[in-house]
Amino acid sequence: MRICRYDDNRLGVVKDDRVFDVTEALDAIPAPAGYPLPTHDLLIANLDKVRARIEAVLPNASSKAVNEVKFLSPIANPGKLVAAPVNYLKHLQEARSDEAIHHSNQVLEIQKIGLFLKATSSLIGAGEPVKVRHHDRRNDHEIELAIIIGKPGTNIKKENAWDHIAAYSIGLDMTVRGPEERSLRKSVDTYSVLGPWMVTADEMGDATQLGFHLTVNDEDRQKANTKDLVLDIPELIEYASAFYTLHPGDVIYTGTPEGVGPVKPGDTIMAEFEKIGRMYVAVESA
Known part of the structure; x- marks a missing residue:
């Protein structure tokens, strides 16, 4: 199932280039008991119940x-945005050879440097523009497969990792180049794009060999396949959960391949993933 959030926080199902309004299925989510509110995403935590309700209302849904x-x-309230740096070998080589990327910082392998977190306040959808700040610096695009966690877990073994995935989406891990830590430079408002919808794990099937590509103003920039990940999907989940508990709605950005490059206000980014779809993201000035 392809599930989206759109317009004024409507819930939709995407079929044949149409979005069907199934917002009433959100009634399947139990109301929070009160303050403090849960620190995970309630839609994902109750996805099975919501999907059952969607099936009931979909035949009469407007579109x-x-x-x-x-x-x-597609995720309104993720507890964490986890990101994997240099998780494609050719991007590691690219980052090490291009001073505009590494800024005299040592670029270590992902097994040594580990993962990092992006601020949840940086998250937007495909229908919202990336708003560039720090115009005196290079602001780059990075296309990534995004994993949406569906079941909580800590110290998850990689052989069990698939059971913890609710859905997949397309991610853009935008970044300001500079000497600061990654998490700061990649947590600018609007610098975490997720969309245009999420594809549930049962519909996605095998995500280990997904072709994907990115263009800027119709110019080819990035093209790769998830089979070339250094740490694959189960290994990333095992690695992340060895340090912190993963909760429903947490998002893991799995890493970007070679071809990262700058964008500027007025540009249009197109990001496409096999089995997921395509999204167009405008670039504006903050």
């Missing part, structure tokens, strides 16, 4: 064309 709606992030 709009995909190009008529504004896509929000």
Whole structure:
């Protein structure tokens, strides 16, 4: 199932280039008991219940064309945005050879440097623009497969990792180049794009060999396949959960391949993943 959030926080199902309004299925989510509110995403935590309700309301749902709606992030309240640096060998080589990327910092292998967190306040959907700050610096695009965690767990073994995945989406891990720590430079408002929708794990099937590519103003920039990940999907989940508990709605950005490059206000980024779809993201000035 392809599930989206759109327009004024509507819940939708995407079929044949149309978005069907199934917002009433959100009634399947139990109301929070009160303050403090849960620190995970309630839609993902109750996804099975919501999907059952969706099936009931979908036959009579109204719809709009995909190009008529504004896509929000499919996850409204992630507890964490986890990201994997230099997780494609050719990008590691690229980062080490290009001073505009490494800024005299040592670029270590992912097994040594580990993962990092992006601020949840940086998250937007495909229908919202990336707003560039720090115009005196290079601001780069990075296309990534995004994993949405569905079941909580800590110290998850890689052989059990697939059971913890609710869905997949397309991610853009935008970044300001500079000498500061990654988490700061990649946590700028609007610098974590997720969308245009999420594809549930049962519909996605095998995610280990997904082709994907990115263009800027129709110019080819990045093209790769998830089979070339240094740490694959189960290994990333095992690695992340060895340090902190993963909760429903947490998102793991799995890393970007070679071809990262700058964008500027007025540009349009197109990001496409096999089995997921395509999204267009505008670039504006903050």
